[in-house]
Amino acid sequence: MTLATELSAPPSARLAIDKVSKWFETARGRVQALDEVSLQVAEGEFVCLVGPSGCGKSTLLNMIAGLEMPGRGSVVAAGQPVRGPSRERMMMFQESALFPWLDAFGNVMFGLKRKPGLSDRERKEVAEYYLKLVGLEKFMHANIHELSGGMKQRVALARALAPNPRVLLMDEPFAALDAMTREQLYGDLQRIWTQRHVTIVFVTHNVREAVCLGDRVMLFSPHPGRIREEFRITLTRPRDINSVEVAGYATRITRALKDYMEHGAGI
Amino acid sequence: MKRFLTAALFFVLLIAAWHWVYVRRIWSPVLVPSPESVARYLWETVRDGSLWSSTVVTMKRLLAGYFIGLLAGVPLGFLTARIRALRDTLGVLALGLQGLPSVCWVPLALLWFGQTEGAMLFVVVMGTLWSVILATETGVRNVNPIYIRAARTMGSTGVHTWVHVMLPASLPFIVSGMKQGWAFAWRSLMAAEIYVTILTGFGLGHLLHYGRELNAMEQVVAIMLVIVLIGLLADKILFSPFERFLHRRWGTEK
Numbered sequence: 001m002t003l004a005t006e007l008s009a010p011p012s013a014r015l016a017i018d019k020v021s022k023w024f025e026t027a028r029g030r031v032q033a034l035d036e037v038s039l040q041v042a043e044g045e046f047v048c049l050v051g052p053s054g055c056g057k058s059t060l061l062n063m064i065a066g067l068e069m070p071g072r073g074s075v076v077a078a079g080q081p082v083r084g085p086s087r088e089r090m091m092m093f094q095e096s097a098l099f100p101w102l103d104a105f106g107n108v109m110f111g112l113k114r115k116p117g118l119s120d121r122e123r124k125e126v127a128e129y130y131l132k133l134v135g136l137e138k139f140m141h142a143n144i145h146e147l148s149g150g151m152k153q154r155v156a157l158a159r160a161l162a163p164n165p166r167v168l169l170m171d172e173p174f175a176a177l178d179a180m181t182r183e184q185l186y187g188d189l190q191r192i193w194t195q196r197h198v199t200i201v202f203v204t205h206n207v208r209e210a211v212c213l214g215d216r217v218m219l220f221s222p223h224p225g226r227i228r229e230e231f232r233i234t235l236t237r238p239r240d241i242n243s244v245e246v247a248g249y250a251t252r253i254t255r256a257l258k259d260y261m262e263h264g265a266g267i
Numbered sequence: 268m269k270r271f272l273t274a275a276l277f278f279v280l281l282i283a284a285w286h287w288v289y290v291r292r293i294w295s296p297v298l299v300p301s302p303e304s305v306a307r308y309l310w311e312t313v314r315d316g317s318l319w320s321s322t323v324v325t326m327k328r329l330l331a332g333y334f335i336g337l338l339a340g341v342p343l344g345f346l347t348a349r350i351r352a353l354r355d356t357l358g359v360l361a362l363g364l365q366g367l368p369s370v371c372w373v374p375l376a377l378l379w380f381g382q383t384e385g386a387m388l389f390v391v392v393m394g395t396l397w398s399v400i401l402a403t404e405t406g407v408r409n410v411n412p413i414y415i416r417a418a419r420t421m422g423s424t425g426v427h428t429w430v431h432v433m434l435p436a437s438l439p440f441i442v443s444g445m446k447q448g449w450a451f452a453w454r455s456l457m458a459a460e461i462y463v464t465i466l467t468g469f470g471l472g473h474l475l476h477y478g479r480e481l482n483a484m485e486q487v488v489a490i491m492l493v494i495v496l497i498g499l500l501a502d503k504i505l506f507s508p509f510e511r512f513l514h515r516r517w518g519t520e521k
Contacts (some may be wrong), residue, residue: 067416085419097417100517101435110431111421145518163421 003122006164007129013078013088013166013199015041015064020073021224022059032224033059036073039218039227044197048214050207050253052261056225057203061169064201065091078166087115089167090160094175096152098144104131104155105140111163130158133192150181154188161196170202174209183241186212190238207257211249212241219253221260228260300485308489322493324468325460328384332391333452340396340448341441344403345429358404365397369455373462382465387456394455395448402444406437439517442509449501457494471497 017039024031034056041047049057062068063075066085075082077089090111098107108127112118118126131140134154144152153173160168174182190213193200204210210217217231231253235245282302288294289301312318347358372393373386380386410433418432434441460472471490478486513519 065420067419085422087420087422089420091417091420093413093417095413097411097413099414099417099432099435101438103516110418110423114422114427143516143518145516159421 003125006118006122006126014043015039015167015199015201016074016076017041017060017064018074018076020060020063020070020075022056022063022068022071034070035224035226037225037227038073041199041201044199046193046200046202046213046215048202048204048210048217049220050204050210050217051220051225051257052205052222054225055220055222057220058171059225061091061171061201061203064167065089065169067091087111087163088165089169090163090165091169092153092156092160092171092173094172096144096149096156098152098155098159100144103141103143104136104147104158107144107155108159108162111159115163126162127158130162131155133161133195134158134188148181149177150185153177153185157189157192161192161198165198167199167201170200172204173202175204175206182209186241187238189213194237207253208241208246208250211235211246211253212239217249217253219256219260221257229256297482297484300488304485305489305492308483308485309492312489318474318493321469321471321474322497325456325470325472326497328387328468328470329391329452329456332388332456333395333449335388336392336395336448336452337399337445339392340399340444341403341434343396344400344441344444345407345433347400348404348407354404357400361397361400361404364393365401369394369451370458370462372455373459376459377463382463384465384467386463387459387465390455390459391452394452398448398451399441399444402440402447403437406440406444407433409440410436438509439513439519442506442513445509446502446506449505453498453501 017037019036019038020034021032021036022034024033037056037060039047039060049060051057059068063070064077064082066082066089077086082089098104099110102110105127108130109123112123112126115123128137128140131137134157136151136154136158139147139151139155142151144155147155156173174185177185186209202210202213207217211231211233214233217233218227219229219231220226221228231249233249235243235249239246285299286302289296289299293299309318343357347353347361369390372390376386376389376393380389414432414436415428418428423432456470457472457475460470461476462472464473464476471494475487475490475494478484478490
């Protein structure tokens with residue numbers, strides 16, 4: 001494998017989630033997190049899952065990642081049933097989950113070192129490429145605690161992209177950041193997605209964020225988690241979260257969300 | 268530099284005060300020897316090599332026992348953290364035995380091993396092991412589960428996760444356990460050496476003991492000084508690099 005093929009975008013993957021249900025055992029007994037959720041994600045599509053807490057959107061993301069297994073139903077990625085975690089589907093978490101015992105570069109190298117077929121030199125170049133892509137070439141050897149929240153999430157993004165996954169799963173990655181930093185990252189993420197064209201499933205409870213980023217927004221309702229409605233966002237990119245068009249979509253989705261919350265379980 | 272000067276000044280004053288107490292004959296010179304006599308004892312024993320050979324004997328026992336304790340303790344700590352049955356058995360045993368002052372192992376070691384190096388080694392291992400097991404267990408149980416999940420998505424499994432995620436993530440706890448284990452091992456070895464004569468090697472504790480037998484107070488004080496110095500050096504050589512690394516990486520330095 002050469003560096004060029006390693007850095008070129010791989011064919012992004014299709015995801016097929018078919019009638020997935022999931023239950024958890026809790027102190028209060030058995031709780032259903034998801035009820036027959038079905039979702040198709042096309043190659044290179046950017047899909048956002050929104051909904052209030054308890055709607056199972058993170059659980060669904062974990063199942064696509066292979067960190068959890070569906071109770072019933074199936075998750076298929078690029079034609080293969082998901083049986084466990086894989087470098088093809090990388091995950092980014094709300095807390096950066098960066099390893100404090102490694103520097104920024106070491107964190108990006110962690111996944112690369114587990115990837116066979118690359119020389120050490122190539123791994124190093126790949127890591128440098130991605131740290132540059134997220135604009136952190138000056139902070140390659142910074143300790144994690146020295147980085148701001150936004151920079152940490154950039155390193156986490158570089159770390160997730162470095163093994164060249166076909167699917168990127170993002171679990172509220174910007175929720176803990178301040179508004180200014182978030183807006184920068186919306187821009188960066190759209191730019192990187194356009195460049196790499198990886199399939200992205202993005203979980204958030206911020207409706208505007210979902211409209212700003214997604215090709216489609218899936219609205220979830222809780223107890224148990226179900227997909228209620230689907231919104232296709234046809235705005236041109238790059239999108240600005242403060243634009244009137246984004247606000248227009250967001251208002252519609254928020255209204256729908258409120259309806260489901262108010263008339264809730266009855267529907 | 269200023270800090271060094273402050274420290275140097277402090278110790279010079281301390282020795283001066285000691286000298287003054289000696290010159291004024293406040294206590295009998297048999298009980299409070301002069302700084303000069305202590306220095307002379309140190310100089311002579313360094314020159315004839317006896318101080319060095321005793322230090323080597325003691326350090327060999329200490330390091331051998333300590334590293335055995337460490338090599339056994341860290342994996343056992345991992346296992347007790349991960350396996351509930353072990354936590355309820357070995358974990359409880361470790362907690363109990365860690366509370367036992369390690370000098371209490373000396374009589375048992377003597378009955379089991381006789382006056383041999385084996386007894387010394389056993390005492391040092393017992394001093395180290397339980398602290399290291401407990402600290403490692405606490406460290407592993409405090410590893411943020413999100414690290415494990417992140418590592419799994421990056422293709423880390425089994426032994427790789429243990430070595431490259433759990434171990435470094437619990438390092439702050441393990442290092443403090445290592446320090447505690449070292450302190451316990453050092454104390455228990457000194458107790459054992461003062462308590463028991465072993466013909467295969469004459470350690471610092473024995474020199475201390477014979478200083479008392481001979482009423483040679485300068486020997487007692489000199490050996491105590493050497494023991495203090497070894498403690499300080501161990502801290503600087505064995506643990507400071509780890510702690511500097513932890514402070515720098517985790518950003519815990521004040």
